[in-house]
Amino acid sequence: MRVPESKNIALGETQQDLIIFLKQHHLTITKTRIKIIELFQESESALENNLIEKKTQHQFDRITVYRTLQAFLKTGIIHAIPTYSNSIRYALCKGDCNEHAHIDNHLHFICEKCGKTICLDKADISIIQLPKDYTIHKADAILSGICNVCKTAK
Amino acid sequence: MRVPESKNIALGETQQDLIIFLKQHHLTITKTRIKIIELFQESESALENNLIEKKTQHQFDRITVYRTLQAFLKTGIIHAIPTYSNSIRYALCKGDCNEHAHIDNHLHFICEKCGKTICLDKADISIIQLPKDYTIHKADAILSGICNVCKTAK
DNA sequence: GTAACTGCAAAATATTTGCATCCTT
DNA sequence: AAGGATGCAAATATTTTGCAGTTAC
Numbered sequence: 548m549r550v551p552e553s554k555n556i557a558l559g560e561t562q563q564d565l566i567i568f569l570k571q572h573h574l575t576i577t578k579t580r581i582k583i584i585e586l587f588q589e590s591e592s593a594l595e596n597n598l599i600e601k602k603t604q605h606q607f608d609r610i611t612v613y614r615t616l617q618a619f620l621k622t623g624i625i626h627a628i629p630t631y632s633n634s635i636r637y638a639l640c641k642g643d644c645n646e647h648a649h650i651d652n653h654l655h656f657i658c659e660k661c662g663k664t665i666c667l668d669k670a671d672i673s674i675i676q677l678p679k680d681y682t683i684h685k686a687d688a689i690l691s692g693i694c695n696v697c698k699t700a701k
Numbered sequence: 702m703r704v705p706e707s708k709n710i711a712l713g714e715t716q717q718d719l720i721i722f723l724k725q726h727h728l729t730i731t732k733t734r735i736k737i738i739e740l741f742q743e744s745e746s747a748l749e750n751n752l753i754e755k756k757t758q759h760q761f762d763r764i765t766v767y768r769t770l771q772a773f774l775k776t777g778i779i780h781a782i783p784t785y786s787n788s789i790r791y792a793l794c795k796g797d798c799n800e801h802a803h804i805d806n807h808l809h810f811i812c813e814k815c816g817k818t819i820c821l822d823k824a825d826i827s828i829i830q831l832p833k834d835y836t837i838h839k840a841d842a843i844l845s846g847i848c849n850v851c852k853t854a855k
Numbered sequence: 856g857t858a859a860c861t862g863c864a865a866a867a868t869a870t871t872t873g874c875a876t877c878c879t880t
Numbered sequence: 881a882a883g884g885a886t887g888c889a890a891a892t893a894t895t896t897t898g899c900a901g902t903t904a905c
Binding site (some may be wrong): 609 | 868869870871872878879880
């Protein structure tokens with residue numbers, strides 16, 4: 548298949564788009580990878596290894612899921628999100644991230660009730676004033692509280 | 702010992718101050734707790750369980766360290782810091798935190814070179830605009846890059 | 856003396872690595 | 881056919897829990 552050249556590698560809706568997307572990131576096409584990317588697309592909140600295993604009903608080996616996430620991370624498809632717990636969460640990169648450049652400055656919200664981690668793309672944290680003698684590569688804000696769903700659910 | 706009443710429970714320099722501090726937080730005084738608080742005071746960067754074990758030269762059982770951290774966390778002496786890794790880091794609360802109220806809105810900087818996590822107290826992230834339908838209890842910003850020490854060390 | 860803290864054992868959870876086998880290109 | 885991806889086994893790291901012995905108040 549011919550892979551279109553593009554600076555802005557965007558993730559389309561159809562499975563065909565998804566295959567192109569993976570190829571653009573120089574990843575081989577496998578059932579695992581397609582399924583896990585689809586999961587990320589469906590989910591509005593961040594995912595951790597454990598959660599992916601459950602959502603795929605243990606269709607794939609736990610280790611395969613770890614390795615898939617590592618491959619996605621390395622090629623800039625997903626990014627890690629800092630958490631207060633001891634498991635690493637990931638979410639799809641919305642921007643123009645790839646192996647070489649990773650732009651990932653945004654807000655993350657962790658709900659204290661349901662535990663979901665949600666990327667809030669609209670907000671921008673570049674307004675934060677930084678100390679002079681530090682070089683900043685990446686900025687992440689973690690907000691915690693009660694999310695919109697849990698609030699209305701009471 | 703008479704424990705002075707105070708709204709602003711502050712941590713003093715001497716070991717005597719430290720004992721008063723622990724009592725104000727309704728914690729019994731033990732060798733472990735004194736040593737670990739002292740460690741936090743000495744260290745300008747955040748500590749994880751592992752690191753505390755090493756710094757105390759395994760003087761205390763690993764499990765005791767975990768439980769000490771939990772006690773400190775519960776009484777508002779320390780706060781957890783979100784990380785990209787799978788171990789939980791803690792730092793002393795500088796403000797007026799206690800069992801009931803926890804004010805902890807500040808910047809955390811993680812150095813990509815030396816791995817240190819540093820609390821940058823001066824900066825304030827309350828200026829971040831938040832979505833309307835979310836209730837925020839706590840805000841934390843994680844900046845990563847190169848810290849002042851590693852920068853000059855080259 | 857009583858309640859709380861500590862240490863050992865054991866278990867649960869999260870993640871990594873090695874190797875043989877299978878799938879993608 | 882070759883290289884990469886997968887799955888199983890095994891190992892490591894982090895954290896939690898139970899229980900008996902010790903310490904703080």
